[in-house]
Amino acid sequence: MLKAKVEIRLKRGVVDPEGKNITKALHLLNFNEVTKTKVSKVVEIWLETDDRERAMERVDEMCRRLLANPVINDYTIEIEDVHD
Amino acid sequence: MLKAKVEIRLKRGVVDPEGKNITKALHLLNFNEVTKTKVSKVVEIWLETDDRERAMERVDEMCRRLLANPVINDYTIEIEDVHD
Structure with a gap:
C-alpha cells in the first residue's frame, strides 16, 4: 500500500x-508582521499497489486529468509507504 | 524574514x-487502485521577523483565531528562513 501526497499550488504570477x-x-487582527500569504x-x-x-x-x-488545472496550477507528488 | 507553513487538516473522524x-x-476515470483520498x-x-x-x-x-476551526481541524506549523 502506498500513499501519494500531491501539493497543488497556484503558478507564480x-x-x-x-x-x-x-x-x-x-492585519485586521493586528498580526502586522505578516507581509504575504499563499x-x-x-x-x-x-x-492499492506497491509499485x-x-x-x-x-x-x-x-x-493532469482531474486534480490540477494546467493553466493556473503547479503540483508536486511525493510517494510514501503506508500500513493503513 | 521567516516563512511559516501551516497545514490544516480535518480531524480524524x-x-x-x-x-x-x-x-x-x-474511480469514474478508471483509477481503481485508489482506496481513499483526503x-x-x-x-x-x-x-517580517527573525525570531x-x-x-x-x-x-x-x-x-486559533482565524485559520483553523478547532471543532473540526488539526494543524501543524513549520517555520523556515526565506530570502524573498
Whole structure:
C-alpha cells in the first residue's frame, strides 16, 4: 500500500484571492508582521499497489486529468509507504 | 524574514466530502487502485521577523483565531528562513 501526497499550488504570477483575504484578515487582527500569504491544497491518495514507479505515473495522470488545472496550477507528488 | 507553513487538516473522524468526491471522480476515470483520498489546506505565511520562537507563537495564535476551526481541524506549523 502506498500513499501519494500531491501539493497543488497556484503558478507564480496567478492572483491568489484567498491568500490576499487571509493577509487582510490577519492585519485586521493586528498580526502586522505578516507581509504575504499563499494558499495551496494537498490531496493525499491511498493506492492499492506497491509499485512506486507505476504509482508516480498514475498519480501524475490523475493530476493532469482531474486534480490540477494546467493553466493556473503547479503540483508536486511525493510517494510514501503506508500500513493503513 | 521567516516563512511559516501551516497545514490544516480535518480531524480524524470528521467527514471529508471533498475527498469523497475526488475518490468517486477518480474511480469514474478508471483509477481503481485508489482506496481513499483526503484533502487538506496549506497556508504559507511570510513574516517580517527573525525570531523563530516568537514567530511560532504568533502563527499558533493566527491558527486559533482565524485559520483553523478547532471543532473540526488539526494543524501543524513549520517555520523556515526565506530570502524573498
